[in-house]
Amino acid sequence: MSVILKVENLKKYFDVQGGKLHAVDGISFSINEGETFGIVGESGCGKSTLGRTIIHLYQPTSGKIIFENKDITFISKKECRELLRKMQFIFQDPYSSLNPRMTVIDIIMEPLLIDGMKRKDARQRASELMEMVGLSKMFETSYPHELDGGRRQRIGIARALALEPKFIICDEPVSALDVSIQAQILNLMLELQEKLKLTYIFITHDLSVVKHISDRVMVMYLGQTVELAETQELFSNPVHPYTKALLSAVPSIDIDEQQKREILHGEIASPINPQPGCRFAARCKYSTSRCKTDDPQLVEIKPGHFVSCYNV
Amino acid sequence: MSEVILSVKNLSVEYRVEEGIVKAVNDVSFDVKSGETLGLVGETGAGKTTIALSIMGLLPVPPAVVTQGEILFEGENILAANEKYLRTLRGNKISMIFQDPMSALNPSTYVGDQISEVIMLHNKVSKDKAREMAEECLEMVGIPKNRYAEYPHKFSGGMKQRVIIAIALACNPNLLIADEPTTALDVTIQAQILELMEQLKEKKGTSNILITHDLGVIAKMCDRVAVIYAGEIVEMGTLRQVFKNTAHPYTKGLFDALPGNSLSGKRLKPIKGSMPDPTSLPENCKFANRCFNKSDKCDQRIKLVDIGDGHLVRCVSPLCSEGVKSH
Ligand SMILES: Nc1ncnc2c1ncn2[C@@H]1O[C@H](COP(=O)(O)OP(=O)(O)OP(=O)(O)O)[C@@H](O)[C@H]1O
Ligand SMILES: Nc1ncnc2c1ncn2[C@@H]1O[C@H](COP(=O)(O)OP(=O)(O)OP(=O)(O)O)[C@@H](O)[C@H]1O
Numbered sequence A: 001m002s003v004i005l006k007v008e009n010l011k012k013y014f015d016v017q018g019g020k021l022h023a024v025d026g027i028s029f030s031i032n033e034g035e036t037f038g039i040v041g042e043s044g045c046g047k048s049t050l051g052r053t054i055i056h057l058y059q060p061t062s063g064k065i066i067f068e069n070k071d072i073t074f075i076s077k078k079e080c081r082e083l084l085r086k087m088q089f090i091f092q093d094p095y096s097s098l099n100p101r102m103t104v105i106d107i108i109m110e111p112l113l114i115d116g117m118k119r120k121d122a123r124q125r126a127s128e129l130m131e132m133v134g135l136s137k138m139f140e141t142s143y144p145h146e147l148d149g150g151r152r153q154r155i156g157i158a159r160a161l162a163l164e165p166k167f168i169i170c171d172e173p174v175s176a177l178d179v180s181i182q183a184q185i186l187n188l189m190l191e192l193q194e195k196l197k198l199t200y201i202f203i204t205h206d207l208s209v210v211k212h213i214s215d216r217v218m219v220m221y222l223g224q225t226v227e228l229a230e231t232q233e234l235f236s237n238p239v240h241p242y243t244k245a246l247l248s249a250v251p252s253i254d255i256d257e258q259q260k261r262e263i264l265h266g267e268i269a270s271p272i273n274p275q276p277g278c279r280f281a282a283r284c285k286y287s288t289s290r291c292k293t294d295d296p297q298l299v300e301i302k303p304g305h306f307v308s309c310y311n312v
Numbered sequence B: 001m002s003e004v005i006l007s008v009k010n011l012s013v014e015y016r017v018e019e020g021i022v023k024a025v026n027d028v029s030f031d032v033k034s035g036e037t038l039g040l041v042g043e044t045g046a047g048k049t050t051i052a053l054s055i056m057g058l059l060p061v062p063p064a065v066v067t068q069g070e071i072l073f074e075g076e077n078i079l080a081a082n083e084k085y086l087r088t089l090r091g092n093k094i095s096m097i098f099q100d101p102m103s104a105l106n107p108s109t110y111v112g113d114q115i116s117e118v119i120m121l122h123n124k125v126s127k128d129k130a131r132e133m134a135e136e137c138l139e140m141v142g143i144p145k146n147r148y149a150e151y152p153h154k155f156s157g158g159m160k161q162r163v164i165i166a167i168a169l170a171c172n173p174n175l176l177i178a179d180e181p182t183t184a185l186d187v188t189i190q191a192q193i194l195e196l197m198e199q200l201k202e203k204k205g206t207s208n209i210l211i212t213h214d215l216g217v218i219a220k221m222c223d224r225v226a227v228i229y230a231g232e233i234v235e236m237g238t239l240r241q242v243f244k245n246t247a248h249p250y251t252k253g254l255f256d257a258l259p260g261n262s263l264s265g266k267r268l269k270p271i272k273g274s275m276p277d278p279t280s281l282p283e284n285c286k287f288a289n290r291c292f293n294k295s296d297k298c299d300q301r302i303k304l305v306d307i308g309d310g311h312l313v314r315c316v317s318p319l320c321s322e323g324v325k326s327h
């Protein structure tokens, strides 16, 4: 299997009041062609920023992004447009990511037209895409605000698929959907993956979804990777205390199963000018004095299983 | 027996748009008792947010039209109330966590200030004190207080959602309507938020209407559950009745669609077909065309009936009756 995307020590800092906000702070990984790479982590830990930096919606601060063996870290506008033919993004927020003044069919046609397709062909293709994601024809002339969240999310998916990309970064593509439509969309994504040999980065909070769909999973905490392993391994042998807390907090649908969920307490570190030391230390029940002063490194504790913690 | 604080009676709501009349809510009735949490689940587009907006008196009119029904809150019909009364109600007694955080946040005001404004509205405190309390609110929802002076668009999706939650909780409402409050949150923060909601319920006896498609969250939080399909309640009962004694084929379909419940390897099991076009709903059972249990009997208008102990089901051949365990 060949590596399609490689990210090396990638950083994205924002200038904010009070200093530099370390949204993505030294992330490295590589993804194989045809793989689904899941990313989970606390809300605000930098998952969307990581995805957006890879696809050049944000300029990287430093580090390297290599796509199909080509360094794309710093590229021109024109190269960026070419990149979008191969790499697409499904946005987290189906509300504000769609242009409210465009009809559904126009939203889906837009990338095709920008890419130079004739209007008539683009329309035809957009209709096909709508059918593929299960949007009925009657919505072609609707505006996004007239639709419920689930349908809006499907517009985003149809739009991302329009240019037949090889690589799609999916930012919470199913979290606005009810479980049945979620199952439909996930099945659709799996089918498309087989048919078109797609590679996915799949960002989600839903651990049962990530477990179901991903080959490998990366767990992030405040801009950094705390654990990375094959899905099966991560779910059966979580090592990092944050990963453990995360897995224990999944609410079960069995109303008789009394769960022992771990509610995290302690101060949440700020990503603005972060202090040295492990960023989870203040909330970690195993932390020692060293955790508060030194930065733990990501180490391979077993083939393919990486953890960043002093207490493993 | 605790008192009923909210009573929705035979509510029907339509959206009159160019494409036709969308029958979003059809003859929905339910009660919420003081200190109770009622869960609303159902397919996207089923009408859950429309029900919530009706209770808040915030339906977009036009295109929305309430065609029948009453919503009684502490005995007063919200649907007939004037805007002034509604405004005091919304500020003080009822608050809502909106599904779409951006529509509820002011893009040009610091997130922290948006919280302290609400605090000042409800408490006689100085500006400095309100700021201090707002900082505490931020920390309560897991956002460091040094992020007080930032604009909403600099926040991640889940952080915006948490600001909305902080604002809603700062109102100390008697009734909290939470529309998908934790969908954008990871499970550890979600657990923290759900804990806050429970604390409020314990401390103040707040009633909650919790709209979510996360069945795990429903299982954790709700006393009773209503399942909505194509604008109608198809099943309603206690958490145990609906989860352990599932009677409507649609509800069963939701459970079967969950990842982790699929027996067939990688493929999940969605409910086949899709919800009927809300501009031309059938008169007979609206779920019939997707139902694995369909028969000739389904070809009629179906009533919501009590199959025992207040477990309501809109189906001529429910999968079980109370007392008979299935699942
Ligand atoms: N344009 C921006 N300017 C300044 N700060 C930003 C900007 N975008 C994101 N941030 C900050 O970067 C951090 C990471 O945000 P990001 O949206 O990547 O989080 P996330 O992991 O996707 O969270 P969620 O799960 O809630 O969507 C947050 O602290 C956020 O406030
Ligand atoms: N402003 C509007 N104009 C026209 N139709 C609308 C409007 N708002 C909602 N609808 C329609 O009303 C129906 C019910 O929508 P509603 O938003 O209440 O569903 P929901 O159950 O909250 O769905 P979701 O789970 O996706 O949030 C849908 O068919 C929707 O398209």
Ligand SMILES: [Mg+2]
Residues within 6 Å of the ligand: A047, A048, A049, A092, A171, B156, B157, B158
């Ligand atoms: Mg995000």
Ligand SMILES: [Mg+2]
Residues within 6 Å of the ligand: A148, A149, B048, B049, B050, B099, B179
């Ligand atoms: Mg809704």
